[in-house]
Amino acid sequence: MHVCIIGGGVIGVAAAWQLAQRGAQVSLVEARRQVAELTSHANGGQLSYSYVAPLAEPGVLPHLPAWLLRRDSPLRFRPRLDPLQWRWGLAFLRACNARQAAASTAQMLGLAALSRATLQAWMRDLPLEFHHVENGKLIVYRHAGPLGKARAQVQLQAGLGGARQQVLSVDACVALEPALAPVAAALAGGLYTPSEASGDCRTFTQSLFGHWVARSGQSAWMATRAVGFRREGRRVRALRLDDGREIEADQFVVAGGLGSRDLLRRLGYAPLLYGLKGYSLTVPGAAGCAPAISVTDYERRTVYVRLGDRLRVSAMVGMGLKGLAPEPDRIAQLRREASAFVPRADFGHAEAWAGQRPATPHGRPLVGRCPGMDNVWLNTGHGALGFTLACGSAHLLDTLMAGEPPAIDPAPFAPR
Numbered sequence: 001m002h003v004c005i006i007g008g009g010v011i012g013v014a015a016a017w018q019l020a021q022r023g024a025q026v027s028l029v030e031a032r033r034q035v036a037e038l039t040s041h042a043n044g045g046q047l048s049y050s051y052v053a054p055l056a057e058p059g060v061l062p063h064l065p066a067w068l069l070r071r072d073s074p075l076r077f078r079p080r081l082d083p084l085q086w087r088w089g090l091a092f093l094r095a096c097n098a099r100q101a102a103a104s105t106a107q108m109l110g111l112a113a114l115s116r117a118t119l120q121a122w123m124r125d126l127p128l129e130f131h132h133v134e135n136g137k138l139i140v141y142r143h144a145g146p147l148g149k150a151r152a153q154v155q156l157q158a159g160l161g162g163a164r165q166q167v168l169s170v171d172a173c174v175a176l177e178p179a180l181a182p183v184a185a186a187l188a189g190g191l192y193t194p195s196e197a198s199g200d201c202r203t204f205t206q207s208l209f210g211h212w213v214a215r216s217g218q219s220a221w222m223a224t225r226a227v228g229f230r231r232e233g234r235r236v237r238a239l240r241l242d243d244g245r246e247i248e249a250d251q252f253v254v255a256g257g258l259g260s261r262d263l264l265r266r267l268g269y270a271p272l273l274y275g276l277k278g279y280s281l282t283v284p285g286a287a288g289c290a291p292a293i294s295v296t297d298y299e300r301r302t303v304y305v306r307l308g309d310r311l312r313v314s315a316m317v318g319m320g321l322k323g324l325a326p327e328p329d330r331i332a333q334l335r336r337e338a339s340a341f342v343p344r345a346d347f348g349h350a351e352a353w354a355g356q357r358p359a360t361p362h363g364r365p366l367v368g369r370c371p372g373m374d375n376v377w378l379n380t381g382h383g384a385l386g387f388t389l390a391c392g393s394a395h396l397l398d399t400l401m402a403g404e405p406p407a408i409d410p411a412p413f414a415p416r
Contacts, residue, residue: 001025003401004239004247006226006263007255008035010205010390011379015253017122017208018394020216022402027247028220029239031259035220036205038324039257039386042280042353044314045305046294047197047388048137049116050165052108054363055383056095059149072333074301078320085320088274091361104363107412108385111365114407115392122391126211130204131307137196138168138177139296141188146298150191166192179291182343198294200307201387221247226256228266234374236267251401254370255379257358264378269371271415273381275356277318279326279334282351286311289344300337311345313338326354359383367393368400368414377401378415 001024005012008030016026032038067075079085095101122128141147147167154165173190174180180187213219221241230238230246238246254260258275283290290311295304302315315334321327331352339347360366360381370376379397382389396413399406 001251002027002249003251003253004029004249005253005255006239007257007259007380008032008209008220008222009038009040009255009257010036010201010386011257011382011393012253012255013205013209013212014390014394015255015379015397017212018118018391018398019401020212020218022398026212026216026218027249028218029224029226029241029247030220030222031225031256033223034206035209036202039355039357040201040205041355042282042312042314042351043201043278043355043387044280044303044384045198045200045307045312045387046137046296046303047116047119047199048385049112049388050109050193050196051137052112052385052388053105053153054095054101054108055359056092056104056361056363057101058096058098061093061096071329074316076316076318076321076330078318080320082320084272084274088272088361089319091272095362100362104412107364107409108389110408111389111392111396111413113392114395115389118391118395122208126208128204128207128211130199130201130207132197132199132204134195134197135293136192136194137198137294137296138173138190138192138291139298140173140180140190142186142297142299144188147189147191150298154191164194166194168192177291177293177295179289179342180295183341196294198305198307199387200312204387226263228263231267234372236373236376251375251377253377253379253397257380258356260358260378260380264370267370267373267376269373269415271366271378271381272361273358273366274319274361276359276383277321277354277356278314278384279316279318279330280312280314280353281331281334281338281347282307282353283311283313283345283347284349285309286342286345289342291342297337297341302334302337302341304338304342311342313342313350324354324356326352330354357383357386364413365389365393366413366415367396368410371415
């Protein structure tokens with residue numbers, strides 16, 4: 001079987017590896033010169049298998065007015081005369097109910113568990129080097145209210161088979177992670193999950209891509225943009241490229257992030273995907289002062305992850321903010337907050353980055369057959385959880401394409 005995959009981020013490369021292990025011939029098409037150059041380039045670095053609750057949940061609604069009006073809020077919304085933006089926003093608001101949020105959390109925990117198991121299996125087989133550590137994740141809270149809600153979430157996820165978690169006092173947080181001492185007076189406590197992990201998504205994707213090429217003898221079509229399909233009824237015969245060439249294949253997988261929208265429209269399917277812009281700073285030579293454990297500052301929605309000798313700080317969401325260039329005021333805000341949280345790090349030499357994360361309103365990725373087509377599949381819409389869910393999505397997609405019983409219920413992720 002020949003499979004053509006469109007997209008060379010962590011989602012597309014993970015799918016290429018998984019399908020190649022089954023014996024498929026895989027062609028990977030990527031618009032950039034290298035893999036992992038867009039959303040997978042400098043994301044937060046957390047593998048948060050126990051923290052997959054959707055953004056759309058009832059607790060978000062009371063915060064929306066302040067988030068939308070304050071310039072320094074974690075969420076910035078710029079309204080546009082864009083029907084997709086408003087359709088997505090209305091669908092998001094409809095999804096902010098307790099019943100759907102609880103169901104989505106349970107479904108995403110299943111996919112996350114599959115992703116963890118799949119990555120562990122790959123790592124037993126491959127010498128993947130991507131600064132991977134399994135030393136837990138600590139969420140620190142500045143106020144008692146959110147900490148109390150965290151206790152309730154721990155109980156909910158424990159009932160769903162979630163990982164063991166511990167609610168900690170401020171002193172216990174500092175004892176666990178001494179790098180928090182400078183901000184201890186501003187904290188109310190924390191939530192620690194020992195089983196969580198972290199790593200460099202870009203390095204992981206590049207490493208896995210290298211193994212795929214070496215083992216399969218196949219090469220990708222780099223710096224090549226997919227522009228359409230040659231179609232016969234419910235089947236696609238070939239992918240059309242921007243240089244006039246075509247790739248014929250038996251099956252096609254669309255895993256191109258936000259670029260998937262325009263491509264799928266050519267098949268009569270319009271997925272409700274919207275870009276949530278995220279930001280990060282990468283500080284070199286910060287191993288001596290950065291937290292050893294992955295830390296999330298809950299109220300600021302800021303993540304701190306050590307990647308070898310570097311510190312990755314990521315935060316904020318922008319809706320309606322076009323392009324990939326990071327806005328100077330957002331980066332300045334992130335630099336100020338991070339400097340106060342890790343005062344010994346030299347943020348003057350930090351590398352700034354921004355990326356558009358393709359998200360669905362309900363928070364679940366789209367993994368499954370494209371509606372109306374027999375041999376086109378989707379693997380997109382992972383939002384901020386692409387790195388966490390990439391391996392599990394690849395496994396789920398592989399079993400669906402092979403017609404085998406999947407390890408989890410695929411219905412919640414099926415494109416509609």
